[in-house]
Amino acid sequence: MSKSEVIPADIKRLDAEDPLAEKRAEFYLPPSVVYLDGNSLGPMPIAARARARSVVEREWADDLITSWNVNRWIELPTIVGDKIGRLIGADSGKVICGDSTSVNLFKVLAAALSLQPKRFKVLSQRGNFPTDLYMVQGLAALLGESRCQLLTASADDLLDQLDESIAVLLLTQVDFRTGKIHDIRKITELAHEKGIVVIWDLAHSAGVIPLWLDDWQVDFAVGCGYKFLNGGPGAPAFLYVAKRHQGACQQPLSGWMGHRQPFEFSDDYHAHASVKQFLCGTPGVLGMSVLDAALSVFEGVQIQALRKKSLALIQLCRHLVSERPALSELQLLTPEEPEQSGSQLAYAHSEAYAICQALIARGVIADFRAPNILRLGFSPLFLRFEDIYLSVLALDEIVAERQYLSPRFQARQAVT
Amino acid sequence: MSKSEVIPADIKRLDAEDPLAEKRAEFYLPPSVVYLDGNSLGPMPIAARARARSVVEREWADDLITSWNVNRWIELPTIVGDKIGRLIGADSGKVICGDSTSVNLFKVLAAALSLQPKRFKVLSQRGNFPTDLYMVQGLAALLGESRCQLLTASADDLLDQLDESIAVLLLTQVDFRTGKIHDIRKITELAHEKGIVVIWDLAHSAGVIPLWLDDWQVDFAVGCGYKFLNGGPGAPAFLYVAKRHQGACQQPLSGWMGHRQPFEFSDDYHAHASVKQFLCGTPGVLGMSVLDAALSVFEGVQIQALRKKSLALIQLCRHLVSERPALSELQLLTPEEPEQSGSQLAYAHSEAYAICQALIARGVIADFRAPNILRLGFSPLFLRFEDIYLSVLALDEIVAERQYLSPRFQARQAVT
Numbered sequence: 001m002s003k004s005e006v007i008p009a010d011i012k013r014l015d016a017e018d019p020l021a022e023k024r025a026e027f028y029l030p031p032s033v034v035y036l037d038g039n040s041l042g043p044m045p046i047a048a049r050a051r052a053r054s055v056v057e058r059e060w061a062d063d064l065i066t067s068w069n070v071n072r073w074i075e076l077p078t079i080v081g082d083k084i085g086r087l088i089g090a091d092s093g094k095v096i097c098g099d100s101t102s103v104n105l106f107k108v109l110a111a112a113l114s115l116q117p118k119r120f121k122v123l124s125q126r127g128n129f130p131t132d133l134y135m136v137q138g139l140a141a142l143l144g145e146s147r148c149q150l151l152t153a154s155a156d157d158l159l160d161q162l163d164e165s166i167a168v169l170l171l172t173q174v175d176f177r178t179g180k181i182h183d184i185r186k187i188t189e190l191a192h193e194k195g196i197v198v199i200w201d202l203a204h205s206a207g208v209i210p211l212w213l214d215d216w217q218v219d220f221a222v223g224c225g226y227k228f229l230n231g232g233p234g235a236p237a238f239l240y241v242a243k244r245h246q247g248a249c250q251q252p253l254s255g256w257m258g259h260r261q262p263f264e265f266s267d268d269y270h271a272h273a274s275v276k277q278f279l280c281g282t283p284g285v286l287g288m289s290v291l292d293a294a295l296s297v298f299e300g301v302q303i304q305a306l307r308k309k310s311l312a313l314i315q316l317c318r319h320l321v322s323e324r325p326a327l328s329e330l331q332l333l334t335p336e337e338p339e340q341s342g343s344q345l346a347y348a349h350s351e352a353y354a355i356c357q358a359l360i361a362r363g364v365i366a367d368f369r370a371p372n373i374l375r376l377g378f379s380p381l382f383l384r385f386e387d388i389y390l391s392v393l394a395l396d397e398i399v400a401e402r403q404y405l406s407p408r409f410q411a412r413q414a415v416t
Numbered sequence: 417m418s419k420s421e422v423i424p425a426d427i428k429r430l431d432a433e434d435p436l437a438e439k440r441a442e443f444y445l446p447p448s449v450v451y452l453d454g455n456s457l458g459p460m461p462i463a464a465r466a467r468a469r470s471v472v473e474r475e476w477a478d479d480l481i482t483s484w485n486v487n488r489w490i491e492l493p494t495i496v497g498d499k500i501g502r503l504i505g506a507d508s509g510k511v512i513c514g515d516s517t518s519v520n521l522f523k524v525l526a527a528a529l530s531l532q533p534k535r536f537k538v539l540s541q542r543g544n545f546p547t548d549l550y551m552v553q554g555l556a557a558l559l560g561e562s563r564c565q566l567l568t569a570s571a572d573d574l575l576d577q578l579d580e581s582i583a584v585l586l587l588t589q590v591d592f593r594t595g596k597i598h599d600i601r602k603i604t605e606l607a608h609e610k611g612i613v614v615i616w617d618l619a620h621s622a623g624v625i626p627l628w629l630d631d632w633q634v635d636f637a638v639g640c641g642y643k644f645l646n647g648g649p650g651a652p653a654f655l656y657v658a659k660r661h662q663g664a665c666q667q668p669l670s671g672w673m674g675h676r677q678p679f680e681f682s683d684d685y686h687a688h689a690s691v692k693q694f695l696c697g698t699p700g701v702l703g704m705s706v707l708d709a710a711l712s713v714f715e716g717v718q719i720q721a722l723r724k725k726s727l728a729l730i731q732l733c734r735h736l737v738s739e740r741p742a743l744s745e746l747q748l749l750t751p752e753e754p755e756q757s758g759s760q761l762a763y764a765h766s767e768a769y770a771i772c773q774a775l776i777a778r779g780v781i782a783d784f785r786a787p788n789i790l791r792l793g794f795s796p797l798f799l800r801f802e803d804i805y806l807s808v809l810a811l812d813e814i815v816a817e818r819q820y821l822s823p824r825f826q827a828r829q830a831v832t
Contacts, residue, residue, distance in 0.1 A: 281516025
């Protein structure tokens with residue numbers, strides 16, 4: 001990304017007036033890169049680098065096994081869980097950190113079904129992030145269709161399907177392709193009226209959209225540590241369990257860390273009466289420590305302020321794209337109304353893959369989602385308005401000049 | 417640990433003649449510490465420190481999302497799996513790395529039961545490591561006793577219980593308390609004669625006991641990355657699946673990484689036909705990279721040589737303990753015959769907890785297992801014979817002088 005382009009004064013003013021502008025200094029960002037993929041893998045907070053060194057080179061190397069006590073490793077799942085809780089409107093004791101989003105989905109799915117002895121249908125959305133559907137399919141294959149059955153509906157038809165035959169509603173708030181969001185408060189309320197237990201996947205929500213899970217009476221939620229929470233590649237995930245369900249539901253991944261007295265080493269499992277009943281094996285201390293440090297960038301920040309900046313970044317991007325005739329080839333998939341979308345824009349184009357590669361070659365890191373989506377993520381903690389300006393300039397040149405037709409941008413990579 | 421004690425010439429000679437002596441330099445070990453807890457958390461290999469820095473500070477920080485391709489993050493579960501495979505007698509394509517031992521136990525338990533449509537009993541050992549029993553209990557609670565039922569027997573009675581009613585035999589090779597080992601080859605063969613599918617937990621075996629899982633026709637195995645594999649706190653675990661079962665069994669944690677085409681983002685799960693069907697969510701890249709580097713200390717080492725040194729360390733320890741009258745208070749729980757034990761010694765003593773604390777205060781890090789076990793682990797890659805000598809001297813003083821009665825050694829910590 002060359003900075004030789006002159007940034008217009010009105011763009012410069014947006015950055016000068018940005019109350020979050022100072023947060024950018026808390027991240028390491030490679031020179032000459034505009035990173036529009038913080039929704040897929042957040043960049044490295046400076047504090048995370050320091051913590052990675054200290055957990056490896058001091059806590060592990062010097063303190064060895066004693067770290068479970070002296071460095072409080074044993075408390076990490078709840079310490080980090082509570083920090084995430086503050087970002088999603090959850091009081092202490094509702095959230096734990098650990099495992100992957102997929103594994104956590106399995107736990108909360110089984111737990112939700114355990115609260116519904118007379119129902120067995122799990123309703124989700126067609127085109128939901130695949131792992132959400134796959135985990136229901138895995139549980140259904142294990143339990144049989146008489147105990148767990150996946151139904152899917154389009155976003156438009158979902159609410160019509162909410163009736164007393166549904167046990168569990170499993171939705172992702174932000175559509176990973178289009179960015180369209182669901183109204184958690186409203187849908188949870190409608191589902192509860194029919195006696196349905198609701199699970200929200202907050203993969204693209206946590207850290208960027210104001211959420212009030214306790215107030216909204218959400219039953220269960222899961223989410224990801226490596227997207228807008230910037231916890232590092234494959235960072236541990238999190239899960240939320242409403243207080244009223246803790247101890248009242250059962251989850252089958254009953255590993256020793258979820259036991260009431262894990263260090264008594266008894267032969268019989270007795271679940272912890274708190275959210276700790278959702279712990280399973282030994283926590284991944286390295287990844288969880290790094291996530292813990294990464295969360296420090298949220299200190300002193302209101303999620304509402306993040307949301308406001310996200311929407312301003314998105315609005316600027318859409319405006320700049322709409323001004324450029326060549327970019328009319330791109331079809332906006334994200335809802336027109338800014339409040340209806342998460343912190344991303346999705347454009348369809350038959351050459352989206354190659355356009356994305358051409359952007360990356362120019363230092364604008366976006367991502368591609370099959371079959372034809374160019375996805376731009378807007379992380380308000382570190383992006384500047386000038387980054388958006390420069391990205392649209394690059395995109396305009398790539399599309400106007402058909403640069404994406406170059407064979408080097410057409411060649412497919414393993415992970416796309 | 418003071419080194420002012422004079423090391424006897426015969427002990428010095430053992431170290432001088434140790435063909436593995438040079439391996440110690442590949443680890444960082446804190447000064448003045450003798451680390452007899454490598455069976456609980458292995459110490460830091462130097463290569464792991466370097467890799468932790470590079471995965472955080474270069475791969476994540478600079479290469480960001482492109483690392484999935486350029487730094488081969490996407491291949492880590494099979495790259496690391498294959499490296500572990502070489503330590504347990506498994507050809508390429510049998511082992512994957514990921515999740516925790518507990519989560520992996522759930523996968524292989526369900527998979528083993530999926531191969532046994534007419535049987536439902538899971539036989540394990542009373543006093544097995546708790547999470548092994550708890551994961552069966554979790555699956556049984558989910559499926560109901562008509563589809564999964566846990567039976568336990570004492571080590572002595574186990575083989576008598578092997579009959580055609582048993583679906584799955586789940587055993588840990590090395591007893592975490594006593595160190596007593598099972599003969600995997602023999603028991604697997606006996607179980608197979610009765611049509612029983614066998615799962616071995618190799619938590620205290622991998623990296624220290626010669627294993628030939630392929631040759632022994634083992635069905636499934638799981639194990640731990642942070643003990644004798646030195647992968648760091650909460651390192652990802654591994655699992656082994658015999659070729660004949662891959663694609664033929666079902667496992668319910670069917671996350672997107674186990675899909676045949678994860679990046680097609682289709683709504684329907686189709687399991688990968690290889691061991692990858694046991695992958696679930698996004699791998700924990702930081703922890704797995706560190707484990708990958710840690711495994712480099714095994715390069716050029718024969719597991720048989722490690723076993724030989726382990727047994728020599730154990731033999732020396734037992735001999736030195738038996739020579740000291742005060743230490744007759746300690747009751748050896750580990751089998752007399754060295755070949756019958758893993759790489760640890762267990763001594764029972766009513767004050768084992770305080771004795772362990774007193775040892776730690778003197779720089780000899782051992783561990784305590786409830787209710788009354790002092791456990792000493794012998795990691796042959798970095799321990800010297802003189803370490804054993806100095807440890808027994810310290811133990812002798814602590815016991816002979818009743819130092820463990822001090823209140824500072826009696827006070828309990830959170831993790832014991």
